[in-house]
Amino acid sequence: MKVLVTGTAGFIGANLAGRLLGAGHEVIGVDNLSPYYDVALKEARLARLIGQSGYLDVRADIADRDRMMALFAEHKPSHVVNLAAQAGVRYSLKEPFSYTHSNIDGLLSLLEAARAHPVAHFVFASSSSVYGANRQMPYSEHKSAEHPLSLYAATKKANELMAHTYAHLFAIPTTGLRFFTVYGPWGRPDMAPMLFADAILAGRPINVFNHGEMRRDFTYVDDIVAGIEALLPLPPEVDPSWDPDAPDPATSGVAPYRILNIGKNRPEALMEFIETLEKALGREAIKNLMPMQAGDVPATWADSGDLMRLTGYAPETPLATGIARFVEWYVDYFRVTL
Template sequence: MAQTLPRTALVTGSAGFIGFHVCKQLLADGWRVVGIDALTDYYDVALKTRRHAMLLQNQRFQAVTERIEAEDLLQSLFEEHRPDAVIHLAAQAGVRYSIDNPESYVQANLIGTFRLLEAARAYPPAHMLLASTSSVYGANTVMPYAETAKADTQMSFYAATKKANESMAHSYAHLYDLPTTMFRFFTVYGPWGRPDMALFKFTKAILENTPIDIYNHGDMARDFTYVDDLVDGIIRLIDTVPVRPKTADDIPEGDSLSPVAPWRIVNIGNSEPVQLLDFIAAIETAIGKPAIRNMMEMQPGDVPATWADADLLQRLTGYTPKTKVADGVAEFVAWYRDFYQV
C-alpha cells in the first residue's frame, strides 16, 4: 500500500511567538513545515533562536533564515516545496514601534506580503491564511467588533499596513482565484510570548520590584486571547477554504466572504474583554506579590478597548476560544519563572 506523504505548510515568522506555536502544532498533527524567519533584533534574538531550535528537533521542520522581502526568496521556496497551505505570520509588529520606525513596517509588512502574494500567484497553494490584527478596527466604537463592520479609521501605521495587507490579498484572490483567509488577532498572550508585550513586561517588572507603566490610568480593556486557543482556531481554518460565491445573495448573513473573490476575514478572539487592572491583578496573583503602579496618560496610536465577535469562527469551524485569563496568565508566569530561572 502506497504511503501518503504529509501535507506541506509554509509558515512565515516561524521563530516568532505565534509562528512557533503554529509550527509546533502543525508538526504534532503530522505536517511537513517550512519555516521562514529573519531572526531580527526587534527583541531578544536568543528567544527566537531557542524557539527554532525546539522546532528543528523534528525532522519534518526546515528552517530558512531570511527576510521575506528578499527578492526571489519566496518564489524559489514556493517552487521547491509547492506548499498545500501558507500561513503568513511574519511582520514587523507593535503599535508604538511603528511611530518610531515606520519604514521597517513598509519593508516587512507591505513589500514582504507583496512578495508572498506574487509567489502564490506563480505556485498556488490550496489555501492562503494571512495574519491581520484587531488594530485594524481603529476608531470603531461599536462592539463587539464584527468582520463585516467597516474598518477605515486605523490609528497607527502598524494597523494601516495590516489593513493594506487585507486589501492586497483581496485583489490577488480576485484576480488569480487564490483562496485566502485573513485572521484578525486579539491581544494574544501565553508562554514564549514577546518581551515588548504587556504581560511579559509586567511580569518582569513585578519580579524585579520595578514600576509598571499603566496607560490611560488603567481605563482600558482588551480581548485577551490565549495562544493555544488562537493556534487551534488557525489550524481549524486551514481546511475551511473560501469559495468565490456565484452571487452576493449566496453569502450567508454575517459572513465576511467577498462577493467577488474566494476571500474572507475571521476574528480569533476570546469574546470576553478584560479590564487592564483586572489583568494586572491576575498577574499579581500568579506571581504572589503586588505591582508598583505608575499611572500614565494614553499612548499615541492606542485604543481604549477591543472586543471580538467570534461567531463567524464558531460557525465555520465549530470552535470558540475559551481559556480564562487567570489560567492563561498563570501558565505564562510559570513559563517565565522556568525560562529565566527566577
C-alpha cells in the first residue's frame, strides 16, 4: 500500500507510520507541526521516521485545499488515514475556531482530493467523545451518538456525517474510527499520563476530576495501530441489509461507509490508573479532587466487537505493562532520574 497518513508528528500518527513502514508499505506523512503543544516533541517523533526507506515527509496544513489536491495528484496514495486534527476537549472551550479549521475544513479538503483522485480506502479519526450524553454502556456504534458535549466532539460527529455524504455521492469507501483513551510512549503532553507524571515527579498536586469517580477505556497505542493496519485492506461496502425505516448509524445502505469503535473494550477506574502510575514512578501523587469539568463525561467503554470480528483486532496490553513502557520512555526522553 501507499498510505497517506496525516498527523505523522502526532502521537498515534507517528506510531502508525512507523508500523506501516516496518511492514514494507510506503507512507506519505503530512503534518503542519501545530504549536498546540511542544513542537520539539513532534520533531522528535518525526526524526524516527525521516530517512526510513519508503517515507516521504510533507510539512503542510491539511486545510490547504490546493496543497492537498496537488499532493494526491502527484503521489496517488492508495489509502488514506486522516489523524490530523485539533485535539482536546477542554481546549475547545478556549479556541473554538481552531477546531473548525483543522477538523472540518481539513477533512473536507482531503475528501475533495480523494474525490478527484480515488483511493481504495479512506480512514479517518473520530472519537469516543461523540457519545456525549449517551450513558448506555458499553458504547456501541449501532446506538445514538447525537448529543455531543463539547465542540471537539461536535466536529468529530460532523466528520462522520461529511464522510458518509462523500461516500454516497462519490463512492469513496470510508471508515470512521472512534478512538478511546489512547496512551503509551511518545504520548501527548496535554493527556493524563504525562500531566500526572510531570506533576508527581515535581511534587505538585494532580487535578483529579469528578472527585476520582471516572472510568476510561485506556487503550495502549501499539494495540491501536495494529487495529488500524489490519483494517486498511478491508474497505467497507454498501450494506444490503440496511433498513431505512430503522437506520443503523454504523453502516449505510446507500454508501460504502461504516463507523467502528477502537478501544480495549474494558473500562478501568481513573484512581487505579493513578495508582499504577505511582508504582511505576516510585512516588505518591498529591491528589486535588475536583468536580467534573464542562464537556467531560464520567465514563467511557468501547464495544469493539465489530472491529474484532472484522480484523481479528485483539487489544491485549495490560494497564500495568503499558504504563511501565510509558514511564520507561518518559524517563529516557526527559532525562529523568527516579
